[in-house]
Amino acid sequence: MSSRRWRGRDARMTDEQVDMLVARDRAAIAAVLDRELSTQAGLARIYAAHGLPAPPGQEEAGLARPAADDGGELQAVCDQIAMLETTLAHASRPEAPSGQAGMYLSAASRFLYELRSGLAERTMTAADASRLLTSVRHDFDEAERTLRGEQRLPVGPGVLARLGELRDLVGDLSGQLPALDQDVMRLFGHSDDPASVPLPLH
Amino acid sequence: MLSETVTNVEFDAFYTMERTALVRFVMYLGCADADTAEDITHAAFTRAFAAWATIRFPKAWLRKVAQNEYFRYCQAAARETPLDAASAEAARRVLSAAMALDHQAGLREDLATAISALPPKQRQVMAWHWDGFSDAEIAIQLGDSEVAVRKNRSRALKNLRRYLDETGREAI
Numbered sequence: 001m002s003s004r005r006w007r008g009r010d011a012r013m014t015d016e017q018v019d020m021l022v023a024r025d026r027a028a029i030a031a032v033l034d035r036e037l038s039t040q041a042g043l044a045r046i047y048a049a050h051g052l053p054a055p056p057g058q059e060e061a062g063l064a065r066p067a068a069d070d071g072g073e074l075q076a077v078c079d080q081i082a083m084l085e086t087t088l089a090h091a092s093r094p095e096a097p098s099g100q101a102g103m104y105l106s107a108a109s110r111f112l113y114e115l116r117s118g119l120a121e122r123t124m125t126a127a128d129a130s131r132l133l134t135s136v137r138h139d140f141d142e143a144e145r146t147l148r149g150e151q152r153l154p155v156g157p158g159v160l161a162r163l164g165e166l167r168d169l170v171g172d173l174s175g176q177l178p179a180l181d182q183d184v185m186r187l188f189g190h191s192d193d194p195a196s197v198p199l200p201l202h
Numbered sequence: 203m204l205s206e207t208v209t210n211v212e213f214d215a216f217y218t219m220e221r222t223a224l225v226r227f228v229m230y231l232g233c234a235d236a237d238t239a240e241d242i243t244h245a246a247f248t249r250a251f252a253a254w255a256t257i258r259f260p261k262a263w264l265r266k267v268a269q270n271e272y273f274r275y276c277q278a279a280a281r282e283t284p285l286d287a288a289s290a291e292a293a294r295r296v297l298s299a300a301m302a303l304d305h306q307a308g309l310r311e312d313l314a315t316a317i318s319a320l321p322p323k324q325r326q327v328m329a330w331h332w333d334g335f336s337d338a339e340i341a342i343q344l345g346d347s348e349v350a351v352r353k354n355r356s357r358a359l360k361n362l363r364r365y366l367d368e369t370g371r372e373a374i
Contacts, residue, residue, distance in 0.1 A: 013363050013366050013367050014363075015359055015363070018359060018362050018363055018366065021313050021366075022313065022332060025313055025314070026226060026332065029226050029229065030222050030223070030226060032236075033222045033225050033226065033236070034222055036236065037221070037222065037225070037240060039217070039218050039221065042217070042221060042244065042247075043214060043217055045244060045248075046217070046244070046247055046248050046251050047251075049248045049251075050248075050251060050252065055210065055214055075222055078219075082333075082334055085334060086334045089334065089336060090336075117219065120215075120218060120219035121215045121218060121219060122218075123215075
């Protein structure tokens with residue numbers, strides 16, 4: 001048997017590493033697509049197919065695009081947020097060991113969705129983005145506090161282990177927030193008013 | 203008139219937010235090239251525009267329609283070229299397109315090859331999974347049982363991991 005075969009059996013790469021690799025792959029593909037595809041031209045094609053005039057362009061409507069979008073950074077940030085949402089969806093599923101922590105994680109997921117939608121639609125101000133991230137951080141802290149308390153309760157070893165796993169996961173997610181915070185704020189960095197990306201006029 | 207305008211604004215916003223993700227979804231299904239994936243995405247969004255007011259879950263709706271469009275495209279393409287060979291080569295080509303942006307290009311090229319080598323069903327399940335859908339939601343959309351989805355996802359992940367392990371590159 002070849003050494004190549006043996007390496008395969010060692011399963012060196014973990015599921016988390018594959019997930020991370022996929023997340024990077026998705027972000028890189030999105031960056032290429034964002035660079036190559038014109039949203040305005042795509043919308044115009046759809047409207048034309050229905051015999052309608054093209055909708056006003058974003059520049060025409062006074063909606064400034066974050067400069068970072070040209071490099072696909074916006075999409076990369078949105079993907080990053082979507083990955084957190086996916087993880088949270090699994091963590092806060094009904095059969096999760098702690099219902100109360102699950103509620104906090106669900107709330108965090110909703111805030112992240114709101115953040116991602118607002119960024120993608122260019123309707124989010126820097127202040128709102130910051131507020132949402134603060135709320136997410138608060139929910140993670142509360143979930144962590146709840147789980148810590150529940151670990152002290154007289155529960156079976158199975159539940160205790162699952163509480164521990166969930167607490168570790170919340171810790172990992174919390175650890176990703178500072179970087180996400182920086183990435184999100186960087187999207188606003190090229191605006192004349194760093195506190196605001198202009199609202200669409202339509 | 204006002205509600206029509208509001209609907210169009212909502213559609214425009216959704217299109218702006220989801221278009222890239224939908225093109226990428228079609229690519230992960232194994233689509234031939236970015237242009238074809240974009241055409242399939244365009245067809246799905248054009249249908250969505252007409253039915254927008256009645257669509258309750260647009261994210262899933264668009265993917266279901268795009269998936270069906272892609273399968274139709276595959277059936278047509280299969281009349282000309284053997285589907286498996288064309289699909290595998292095309293998926294590898296498309297998924298490698300973005301590699302210049304990443305310092306881990308070698309590892310990601312392996313990932314592209316590994317994804318394109320997955321059986322179609324596993325690739326399909328993973329495309330939905332990576333877009334944030336739960337096993338239960340995927341089961342509904344694909345008409346499979348939740349158990350079958352979970353098994354396919356688990357096998358796909360195992361296959362990806364095994365392939366990446368066998369290439370012997372260092373992970374992140």
